[in-house]
Amino acid sequence: MPCQFTDEHVSLNNEGHIETQLIHRQAMLQFGQKGDTPVNPDAITFLITGSKLDLRRYLDGVEAEQLECELRRYSTEGIHIHWPSQEAKDYNRWFTCTLKQDKGLFTVTGFLRHPSNEPPPGQQDYRSWPAIADTEILTTSGKPQQIRNTTPSVKATLGSQQRLHCQFGVDHRGANITVEWHWQQRGERTKLFGHSSRTGQIQGSGVGKKALAGGDATYTLPFTKMSSEGTYICSVLVNPLFGNQDVVLHIEEPPRVSLNVGNVLSVLDGAEQKVVCEAENYYPLDVEIKWYEQDPAALGQRVGAPLSKMLQNILLSSHKHNQDMTYSLSGFFYLKASLEASGRQFTCIVSHKSLRMPIKKSFILQVEDKTKQNKKKNSFRVAKDNL
Secondary structure, X not given: OEEEEEEEEEEEOOOOOEEEEEEEEEEEEEEOOOOOOOOOOOOEEEEEEOOOOOHHHHOOOOOHHHEEEEEEEEOOOOOXXXXXXXXXXXXXXXXXXXXXXXXXXXXXXXXXXXXXXXOOOOOOHHHHOOOOOOOOEEEEEOOOEEEEEOOOEEEEOOOOOEEEOOEEEEOOOOOOOEEEEEEEEXXXXXXXXXXXXXXOOEEEOOOOHHHHHOOEOOEEEOOOOHHHOEEEEEEEEEOOEEEEEEEEEEEOEOOEEEXXXXXXXXXXXXXXXXXXXXXXXXXXXXXXXXXXXXXXXXXXXXXXXXXXXXXXXXXXXXXXXXXXXXXXXXXXXXXXXXXXXOOOEEEEEEEEOOOOOOEEEEEEEEEEOHHHHHHHHHHHHHHHHHO
């Protein structure tokens, strides 16, 4: 699988501050055995050998063209720990591999361990990254730890229950695992849940302890409120490896649409009527309200019917901010009744990002002749007087 390797060049500037230059390099992610020939000899090859955690089990039915792959160096911040499943080596170099489905269906992040006979550098490892040649083969040991998320972005309506997926795995038993969930909005970060397998202690709620034992750290949000919107961060620590996944929760509440008139509006010729289309309790802010007029001759015709005419004399109210943080808006016009317009259909169409299809509300205009109405009244009076 082709993969972008984001390499780093770390140096000190003239003021003594550390500067990091990111270098994008061509690489390949290749599964196989030690000593395999690289599929692309002109690229850096990260050869992943056998592991108890196989990344490919998450990729069934997914083509390589549907995946975005990125490799990065991973700093252990000077911490050097013998990984339980490894052979007796002095030192490990670590890389992260992140695979994203191109339509945002899932994200998987794993750690690649590249064992080395060289001793630790004796300082922060990022200050002395070893050079990697353009065609080098890095034989790495599987995925010692990985974290997976099938809900990178969630759209929720108010009052709904949401499950924010987070799954993790470690390649050895008895690991000291710390799992946490944080919520972040407008720069503020709040801890929602925490669990340490070493102490067994749990802080907060939302994640089942039994599920954690099987690597499922899915967080349940029981009742979505407007204040629930933000970024939820699932993190897993197995020293010295720290991985996390973000889940962005968006609130999208569809509008309730209504008209201030019934299905049929009956008015006298020459009368003026205010017609209002109300879109209420929606979120986020942007909504579009349009009115259309359809000629009566076209109603019921399927072929060759003239298109509806969009009304231009539409006025919009100011946005109303409701107590539950949703919005309301109305689009209205003043209808001047005429006998020629009788039978016409008027349709309000409301569009909003929460809707797959716009909402339509219509009414038929019926205009009565004043003269005929007066004759009816006079006839009624005569009949009443005769009684």
